[in-house]
Structures are given as C-alpha cells and as structure tokens.
Amino acid sequence: MYALDPYTFKAAIKGWILKRNRHSEDELLPIPKIPYLSIFEKADFGNINAQFDVGRMYDKGIGVSQDHSKAIKYYKLAANQGHAHSQLRLGEMYFYRVDIDENYAIAQEWLLLAAQQGMTEALICLGFMYGDGLGVQKQPEIQYWFIRHAAD
Numbered sequence: 001m002y003a004l005d006p007y008t009f010k011a012a013i014k015g016w017i018l019k020r021n022r023h024s025e026d027e028l029l030p031i032p033k034i035p036y037l038s039i040f041e042k043a044d045f046g047n048i049n050a051q052f053d054v055g056r057m058y059d060k061g062i063g064v065s066q067d068h069s070k071a072i073k074y075y076k077l078a079a080n081q082g083h084a085h086s087q088l089r090l091g092e093m094y095f096y097r098v099d100i101d102e103n104y105a106i107a108q109e110w111l112l113l114a115a116q117q118g119m120t121e122a123l124i125c126l127g128f129m130y131g132d133g134l135g136v137q138k139q140p141e142i143q144y145w146f147i148r149h150a151a152d
Contacts, residue, residue, distance in 0.1 A: 039054055043077070046081075049078075051075075052086045055074030055075040059075075059089065075089050091109075091114055092125065094106045095107040095125050104134050107125070123147070127143045127145075127146035130142040
C-alpha cells in the first residue's frame with residue numbers, strides 16, 4: 001500500500017470520477033453527501049446505545065442543558081430493552097434522589113435488574129438499602145450477601 005498525500009489522493013479521485021462519469025471538469029457532478037443520523041434521531045428510532053448516550057447527556061449536561069426528566073425518559077427507553085447501564089443509572093438516580101422524588105421501591109426494581117446482569121454498583125446500592133433499611137426492612141444478612149457478591 002502506498003501512502004498518498006491528500007492533494008495527490010484528491011486529484012486521483014477527481015480523475016477517476018471524470019473518467020467514470022465521462023464528464024469534463026466543468027461538468028463534474030458533485031459527490032453526494034452521505035446522510036447521517038444525529039444521536040438524537042438514532043435514540044428516537046430506538047437505538048438502545050444512543051438512548052443511553054442521550055440520557056447520559058441530559059443527566060450530566062453534556063452538550064445540552066441538564067434535564068433529569070429527559071435523562072430518565074431516555075434511560076427508561078434503553079432500560080426497558082434490557083440495557084444494564086441504563087437500569088443501573090435509573091436505580092442510582094432514584095436511590096440518590098437526583099432532582100426527583102425519593103422512591104426506594106423504584107430504585108430497588110431497577111437496581112435488581114441491573115444486578116441480574118452483573119452490574120457491581122447495583123449490588124453495592126442494594127446492600128446499602130438493606131443495611132440501612134431504605135425502602136426495605138433492615139436486614140444485615142441480606143446486606144452482607146449483596147456486598148459479598150459485589151466483592152467477588
């Protein structure tokens with residue numbers, strides 16, 4: 001493979017297009033631009049990773065103004081399709097009460113789903129819930145179980 005500088009490469013492509021299209025340089029047709037979808041469009045079309053990324057953007061205020069209700073919306077779209085990081089993030093948001101109503105029951109639901117997919121952070125949060133009696137009956141033995149499995 002030979003390395004071409006950008007000018008030589010551009011000239012070679014232009015010559016190939018002229019030959020292929022049998023046009024003079026004056027009649028050269030523009031190369032069509034390849035359309036692409038923005039991350040927001042991909043998320044709206046159901047792309048699970050884009051939904052998580054958009055949720056994270058709204059969650060952290062990356063490139064958009066921070067909006068936790070929109071973050072929850074996109075996290076839920078991905079989490080309902082089984083995206084473990086979205087499930088974890090939803091559980092954490094409800095657990096740590098980030099600009100939303102305190103709801104340990106909802107946090108527990110999402111954290112359990114994330115924990116079933118091997119998310120260590122979810123196991124730790126669940127351990128704290130059972131150790132401190134947050135939304136559940138205080139049960140140190142269950143806390144130990146979650147923390148022990150998180151350590152493995």
